[in-house]
Amino acid sequence: MKTEQQTILKAIEKIHNCAKGSKLEREKFHVVENEIKQLNIYFELSTNESIILASIISLSILEDIGLKDLISYYDMESLAFLSYYQDIQNLVDRNIIEKKNAHRSKVDEYSVKKHIVQYILADKAIPNELIQISIKESSFQDFLDEMDKLSDMRDVNEIEYNQFFYEFKALFEKYHNYKLVAFAAKNLEPIESFVFFDVIIDAIAQGENNFSSSLQSTVDDFTNSKRSSYNFITDFIEGKTNLNRLNLVEKDNTNFSNRHKIQLTEKAIMMLNEMEGIKIGYITSQNEKLIYPAKIPKIKLLYNNDEKMNLEPIIKSMPQSSFMQLQAKLAEKNMPKGLTTLLYGLPGTVKTETVFQLAKRYNRPVYKVDIAETKSMWFGESQKLVKKIFTDYYKFQKQEKVCPILLFNEADAIIGKRKSAGSTSTSDTENAIQNILLEEMENFEGILFATSNLVDNLDPAFERRFLFKIKFDNPTIQNAAMIWKQKLSILTKKEALFLASEFKFSGGEMENIARKCLMEEVVLGKRIDFEKILFFCKNEKWNSKINQKTSKIGF
Known part of the structure; x- marks a missing residue:
């Protein structure tokens, strides 16, 4: 059987x-x-x-x-x-x-x-x-997996540095056909490539790009000495590496270099998606109280010679690396580290717009404060609001990648000459606000601009608090003619020069006339000609010599 x-x-x-x-x-x-x-x-x-x-x-x-x-x-x-x-x-x-x-x-x-x-x-x-042997094609994820394993081996000292470095380079040769690998091999140093891909690995593992990688430990995993780690981290913080220049990796705003967290930039995330088809969300914790550069329309501004000369040191201090270097030098000399500037002059002379265009150009968010809003009807509230402005600003400064700009718009009410104490409760409140502002500006650490229409009424105590005081005048005839051409392209050069010579308008007043012309065309459907533009100009100012009947208005 x-x-x-x-x-x-x-x-x-x-x-x-x-x-x-x-x-x-x-x-x-x-x-x-x-x-x-x-x-x-x-x-x-x-x-x-x-x-x-x-x-x-x-x-x-x-x-x-x-x-x-x-x-x-x-x-x-x-x-x-x-x-x-x-x-x-x-x-x-x-x-x-x-x-x-x-x-x-x-x-x-x-x-x-x-x-x-x-x-x-x-x-x-x-x-x-x-149970048959399947021939598996390699993938970009395989490259990341192999690099992650190699990094782990290095982290626990399972592999000697020379062998680690050899295998790391061999990975790039093995996976050179992948676009992002080829890009890194061509444009980055080995340590930069390691940091770049290690941050990618961390972002994928976390499911989001939100400063989950430690700069110190990531660099330590690659280098063979503390000196090498220190040198690279210093260069990265100062913006000197290819990761900075190519805008691939960004750091948080902690003040301690050994605690910096890093993440992929928005550009790097787009490259990862476009080259290798991997999507990761970009975390931008934008604050609704801040005006970000992306929301500021780019405008070409024209300045008179004195304005240009006075703005030059401020403009050169605005890049983040220059600003940080300036702060460090000021701190060495035990001087206040803030950059405080008063822009004053007639209304419509692009004082506020100058601040926004600087923010746009140097990628700085703006915390705009309209002073009228801080003058609360409730006694005592105004002082608290002014104090909170600075508390909020320093909080935003820690949250943002670059130092934001604090803008006191139309600051006449708080930087004018102080009133006699005890004259009225309102005067006492305004004096209290000014005292708080003076105290905060004394040790201010950041970038502050104030705009004012005042020329002669500035309180002497504020003169010392503002490092720069720049007067804005109406544009020169040559600049005014160019502004007219910018605003109203239908004007000939001769017509623009005539308007510039005949009417001493600010840029804001020229903007008003351009808007009226646009309304005339869009709303009323009427074609604008030079005569109509001239009519608007003659009626723009209350005290125009041509419009004598409106030179005085009683209330």
Whole structure:
């Protein structure tokens, strides 16, 4: 009578029991030759592969196992077991067992694929397509995975620096066909490439781009000395690396270099999506109280010679690197670190617009404060509001990547000459506001602009608090003619020069006339000609010589 063949599970059990303490010596397995042949046929394996698979299945029932567990079970020396490593890799390649790359650990772990276990328990044949070696094309994610593993090995000192550096460069050669890898190889130094891709790995792992990478630890994972780490971090903070120049990685605003967090820039995220099809959200914690450069329309402003000369040192201080350098030098000399500027002059002379265009040009958000709003009708509230303005500003300064601009718009009410104490409760409140403002400006750390129409009424105490005091006049005839041409392109050069000579208008007044012309065309459907423009000019000012009837108005 023919006996029925035993189950695969039973064959696995017998082989595993026989393998204990066997040192994998072949003569120890004569008693299970039939079972080994059964596994050879079932899985299409070699004898060595079948024996090792039986042990992995048996030992990994409750938890994943490492090579150390197998070596111990077989009672072998580690060196002797190395010759069987390829057999284990073959089982991985055949999708029978799973290799789990260790994270922050020196050992890899193995377990049997779950669907394989199900076929074994059911004692059913495994479809060939499930255990055939599949030729897997590499992907950009494979590059990131290999780099992540290499970084982990370096982090726990599993690999010597020279070997780490060699394998790091080899990765770029292996994956050079990927656009972002090729871009980094061409444009970045090795340490810059490491930081760049490590930040990408962290962002993908976190599911968002939100300053989740430590600058110090990321750099330390690559360098071979504290001096090298210090030099690179210093260069990065000062904006001197290719990561800065190419706008790929940005830092937070902490004051401590060893605590800086870094993230991908918006440009880098777009490159990652366009080149490799990986999408990551860009976190921008924009504050609704700030006016960001993207929302400021770009306008070409024309200045008189004196205005140009006085603005020059301010303009040169506005780039972030220049501003930080200036603050450092001022601090060395125990001088106030703030850049405080008063722009004063007639209404409409582009004082406020100058601040916005500087913000636009140097990518600085603006915290605009309209002083009239701080003069609360409730006694005592105004002082609190002024104090809060500076508290909020310093909070925004910590949150933003670059130092914001604090703009006191139309500040006449708080920088004018102080009134006699006790004259009225309103006067006392205004004096209290001025005292708070003077106190805050004394030790101000940031960028402050105030605009005012006052010329002669500035309180002497504020003269010292403002580092720069720049007067804005109506444009010269030449500048006014150019502004007319900017605002109203239908004007000829001769007509623009005539208007500039005839009417001493500010830029704001010229803007008003241009708006009236536009309304005339859009709303009334009337074609604008020079005569109509001249009519608007003659009626623009209350005290125009041509419009004598309106030179005085009574209330």
